[in-house]
Amino acid sequence: MSAEILATPDTGAAPVGHYAYDQVDRAFLHDRVEQFRDQVARRLSGALSEDEFKPLRLMNGLYLQLHAYMLRVAIPYGILDSRQMRELAHIARTYDRDYGHFTTRQNIQFNWIRLEDTPDILARLAAVDMHAIQTSGNCIRNITCDQFAGAAVDELLDPRVHAEILRQWSTLHPEFSFLPRKFKIAISGSPNDRVAARFHDIGLVAKPGRHGTVFDVFVGGGMGRTPVVGVHLRDNLPEEDLLAYLEAMVRVYNEYGRRDNIYKARIKILVQALSAEGYREKVDAEFAAMDRARYRLPPETVAAIRARFGTPVLDAPSDAADRLAEARRTDALFDRWVRTNTHPHRAAGYISAVVSLKPDGGIPGDATSAQIDAIADIADRFSFGEIRISHMQNIVLGHVRQDQLHALWQELGRAGLASANIGLIGDIIACPGLDYCSLANARSIPIAQKLSARFANPALQERIGDLQIKISGCINACGHHHAGHIGILGVDKKGEEFFQLTLGGSAGNDAAIGQILGPALPEDATVDAIAHLVDAYLVHRTDGERFLDTYRRLGAALFKDAVYALA
Amino acid sequence: MDVRNNRRQAGGSSVVTANRLLDGRIVWLAEDGAWSGRIDAAQVFSNDGIEAVIDTATRRQQADGVVGVYGVQIGDDSTTPVPVTVRERIRAFGPTVHPEFATLTEGPPDVR
Amino acid sequence: MPLLENGRLVEDRWTTVGSDDTLPTTGPVIVPLDRLEDGLARPAGEKLGVALPSDADVAVLRAALPRLALVAVTFPTFRDGRAFSQARALREHLDFAGEVRVTGRPLPDQYEFLLRCGASTVQLPDGADPAVWAQAHERFTTAYQPSVRDERAEGFGLRRFLGQAAN
Numbered sequence: 001m002s003a004e005i006l007a008t009p010d011t012g013a014a015p016v017g018h019y020a021y022d023q024v025d026r027a028f029l030h031d032r033v034e035q036f037r038d039q040v041a042r043r044l045s046g047a048l049s050e051d052e053f054k055p056l057r058l059m060n061g062l063y064l065q066l067h068a069y070m071l072r073v074a075i076p077y078g079i080l081d082s083r084q085m086r087e088l089a090h091i092a093r094t095y096d097r098d099y100g101h102f103t104t105r106q107n108i109q110f111n112w113i114r115l116e117d118t119p120d121i122l123a124r125l126a127a128v129d130m131h132a133i134q135t136s137g138n139c140i141r142n143i144t145c146d147q148f149a150g151a152a153v154d155e156l157l158d159p160r161v162h163a164e165i166l167r168q169w170s171t172l173h174p175e176f177s178f179l180p181r182k183f184k185i186a187i188s189g190s191p192n193d194r195v196a197a198r199f200h201d202i203g204l205v206a207k208p209g210r211h212g213t214v215f216d217v218f219v220g221g222g223m224g225r226t227p228v229v230g231v232h233l234r235d236n237l238p239e240e241d242l243l244a245y246l247e248a249m250v251r252v253y254n255e256y257g258r259r260d261n262i263y264k265a266r267i268k269i270l271v272q273a274l275s276a277e278g279y280r281e282k283v284d285a286e287f288a289a290m291d292r293a294r295y296r297l298p299p300e301t302v303a304a305i306r307a308r309f310g311t312p313v314l315d316a317p318s319d320a321a322d323r324l325a326e327a328r329r330t331d332a333l334f335d336r337w338v339r340t341n342t343h344p345h346r347a348a349g350y351i352s353a354v355v356s357l358k359p360d361g362g363i364p365g366d367a368t369s370a371q372i373d374a375i376a377d378i379a380d381r382f383s384f385g386e387i388r389i390s391h392m393q394n395i396v397l398g399h400v401r402q403d404q405l406h407a408l409w410q411e412l413g414r415a416g417l418a419s420a421n422i423g424l425i426g427d428i429i430a431c432p433g434l435d436y437c438s439l440a441n442a443r444s445i446p447i448a449q450k451l452s453a454r455f456a457n458p459a460l461q462e463r464i465g466d467l468q469i470k471i472s473g474c475i476n477a478c479g480h481h482h483a484g485h486i487g488i489l490g491v492d493k494k495g496e497e498f499f500q501l502t503l504g505g506s507a508g509n510d511a512a513i514g515q516i517l518g519p520a521l522p523e524d525a526t527v528d529a530i531a532h533l534v535d536a537y538l539v540h541r542t543d544g545e546r547f548l549d550t551y552r553r554l555g556a557a558l559f560k561d562a563v564y565a566l567a
Numbered sequence: 568m569d570v571r572n573n574r575r576q577a578g579g580s581s582v583v584t585a586n587r588l589l590d591g592r593i594v595w596l597a598e599d600g601a602w603s604g605r606i607d608a609a610q611v612f613s614n615d616g617i618e619a620v621i622d623t624a625t626r627r628q629q630a631d632g633v634v635g636v637y638g639v640q641i642g643d644d645s646t647t648p649v650p651v652t653v654r655e656r657i658r659a660f661g662p663t664v665h666p667e668f669a670t671l672t673e674g675p676p677d678v679r
Numbered sequence: 680m681p682l683l684e685n686g687r688l689v690e691d692r693w694t695t696v697g698s699d700d701t702l703p704t705t706g707p708v709i710v711p712l713d714r715l716e717d718g719l720a721r722p723a724g725e726k727l728g729v730a731l732p733s734d735a736d737v738a739v740l741r742a743a744l745p746r747l748a749l750v751a752v753t754f755p756t757f758r759d760g761r762a763f764s765q766a767r768a769l770r771e772h773l774d775f776a777g778e779v780r781v782t783g784r785p786l787p788d789q790y791e792f793l794l795r796c797g798a799s800t801v802q803l804p805d806g807a808d809p810a811v812w813a814q815a816h817e818r819f820t821t822a823y824q825p826s827v828r829d830e831r832a833e834g835f836g837l838r839r840f841l842g843q844a845a846n
């Protein structure tokens with residue numbers, strides 16, 4: 001490791017909302033970058049074949065996509081600070097085509113990266129304590145978390161400290177870096193599931209127990225070609241056993257997960273094959289046999305990591321709420337944005353604001369480097385420099401003073417970031433699809449753009465209400481279409497694009513997998529079909545009913561007619 | 568390699584494509600055995616002889632600095648080779664959601 | 680085939696016998712799992728090792744383990760990471776203190792992982808450059824989780840210091 005890295009001073013105050021690196025962490029990242037630099041050199045010299053290099057580059061987040069390499073940068077538990085955000089803008093400007101794409105896994109992807117540049121990009125990221133480690137590959141991926149963690153009024157416990165512990169534990173894990181398949185862990189501290197815990201390989205819900213923090217554990221959820229809602233494996237796992245139990249869970253998977261068929265290699269298939277009971281027995285046997293003392297997570301360790309998180313001083317003036325109410329009375333547009341784009345905060349006078357990355361007719365999740373910089377500046381002014389990426393491909397500013405919300409909204413408007421559509425039909429999730437992705441069957445983004453343009457009218461969007469449209473360009477389901485109230489899946493018919501609709505999916509506490517409505521539609525009929533679905537819903541809903549509720553109450557037939565009767 | 572990439576009809580013609588190792592960009596096998604970033608420079612092969620061309624190009628991958636060589640079926644009715652699948656048209660002409668990144672400014676306007 | 684231990688090439692004193700080879704009566708030999716009984720039938724003082732296929736549960740060795748000086752685990756391809764769990768289970772569940780040898784086709788980039796899972800030696804695959812392996816062993820000085828080597832803690836949290844303590 002270089003003297004230069006060691007000489008970097010520990011940056012004063014800890015960043016709000018995430019772990020502050022120290023010299024040891026920085027030296028580690030530096031070593032990791034140099035390791036990748038060597039691996040790239042070995043690849044270019046021919047010492048490594050493409051087949052051998054691929055898993056190594058993937059473990060640094062580097063894919064080869066349709067047009068170029070794509071670099072996926074980890075944003076652990078979705079949180080970054082303004083300094084890191086500005087570095088992302090810099091990378092977009094210098095090494096890419098001036099934009100980045102925020103993903104449902106709380107990462108950012110750059111689409112036009114050169115292999116040659118990657119070691120330098122990783123070095124720049126390391127200089128702001130960021131990396132691309134394990135954003136791909138058959139290993140434990142970026143740990144995802146509730147976008148309102150530490151802020152939400154309904155939260156029982158801030159899960160980010162444990163998310164950081166899991167990030168560290170899984171980093172270059174000696175035993176679990178060559179699993180049968182990718183492995184995704186999500187953690188939440190709220191009884192209202194905002195992390196899709198039941199759609200992850202492991203979902204953890206943290207809560208206060210009688211003797212400290214405990215976890216409810218879900219296993220075997222996932223999307224892909226076999227969507228499965230995870231099963232409840234354990235209640236009240238004590239904090240000190242968290243790592244030991246996860247070691248046992250992942251070890252059983254490493255030993256018994258299928259390696260002969262990539263489509264049957266996820267843990268969900270193993271859990272189905274063994275049954276939840278059978279899997280639990282094996283995990284319990286492993287847990288009983290292992291050296292538990294070695295993997296114990298003592299309270300002092302948790303405290304030491306917690307101490308490296310900056311906490312915001314929340315001291316809003318006592319009239320903050322009144323001033324927000326006043327601003328809402330006098331500015332109807334602002335009032336609409338507050339209705340859709342905010343979330344209640346646990347502290348008096350504070351609120352969480354959601355910045356929509358879904359402009360009318362835009363590309364979901366894309367942000368230009370200028371917008372990324374603007375968000376960094378806004379975060380410095382209004383939310384302690386803390387920025388969160390949500391799994392809905394939006395950005396959250398966690399701690400905003402209510403009396404400053406109007407000024408924040410005006411700043412967002414100047415940056416083209418004030419769309420008032422969170423949770424509404426315009427808030428569409430879409431994977432990169434055939435415009436970028438080498439695995440795709442069809443393009444996702446153009447459908448999202450046409451839908452969001454078609455339903456651009458904010459009054460109409462509010463009238464339609466809570467409606468999640470999720471689009472995947474192929475059965476891998478990166479766009480979560482199985483969990484969309486309306487899901488759209490791209491399929492390939494003789495080299496042309498078709499789209500299959502599913503209805504009734506949900507990612508929340510009422511997790512469900514959407515059901516296929518009927519035959520796949522050609523691209524030009526898909527947007528109209530969605531419009532017919534919405535019309536049918538508006539006609540048949542009862543007061544206060546969401547699209548999902550109407551569908552669940554009345555069933556598919558009515559909606560099927562709305563789409564196919566005319567055809 | 569994904570079978571989709573290799574979908575070819577018995578008759579007709581194809582071009583040969585890969586990604587450049589250094590920057591990942593899409594390239595097409597041109598007349599002189601060189602790789603070009605433009606599909607309009609690609610050499611067109613009859614499907615009868617295409618497997619042999621792909622084999623040779625695959626063996627030269629490391630020396631040529633390319634990865635993932637495969638053949639792409641094209642339509643037979645235009646001067647610029649136009650692939651028959653949407654996927655390969657997007658590879659050839661650029662992402663449809665960013666017209667400013669089109670690979671051939673004078674290329675076919677509608678890649679669908 | 681060259682044998683690597685702690686990043687250095689060492690002499691291999693073991694003979695590996697296949698399923699159909701005749702078993703030498705003396706000298707250190709590694710037998711396939713299905714010939715473990717034959718191996719155990721040799722004189723008590725003769726060193727015996729067994730080659731464990733990747734789909735075997737290490738528990739099948741429980742009874743024989745006191746007689747074994749070596750267990751070989753294998754990588755059919757570098758992508759198949761079951762050997763990591765086998766090595767670790769040998770150390771952690773069965774308290775095996777003999778040599779854990781890695782065979783098959785691992786990558787140098789997996790070397791440190793192997794050591795931290797309890798492997799002692801690696802039979803280098805054909806064409807491997809021992810220098811690249813040695814370098815892989817020195818690449819990192821920090822790890823972020825406990826391992827069967829019980830490295831000392833580095834600062835706070837879960838971190839372990841890999842430096843020279845790795846011997």
Ligand code: HEM
Nearest residue numbers: 103104105184222223224225266431432437439476477478
């Ligand atoms: C463009 C490059 C991408 C490639 C090659 C890719 C590849 C894949 C594959 C192969 C799967 C299926 C895994 C399995 O079921 O075993 C998958 C699932 C998934 N990907 Fe992607 N993906 C890409 C981009 C994205 C993006 C942009 C996002 C976020 C918006 C994303 C998020 C997910 C999620 C959430 C799942 C499904 C959940 C699960 O079953 O784990 N991926 N991806």
Ligand code: SF4
Nearest residue numbers: 431437440473474478
């Ligand atoms: S769902 Fe399919 S098309 Fe979309 S990003 Fe994932 S792999 Fe690509």
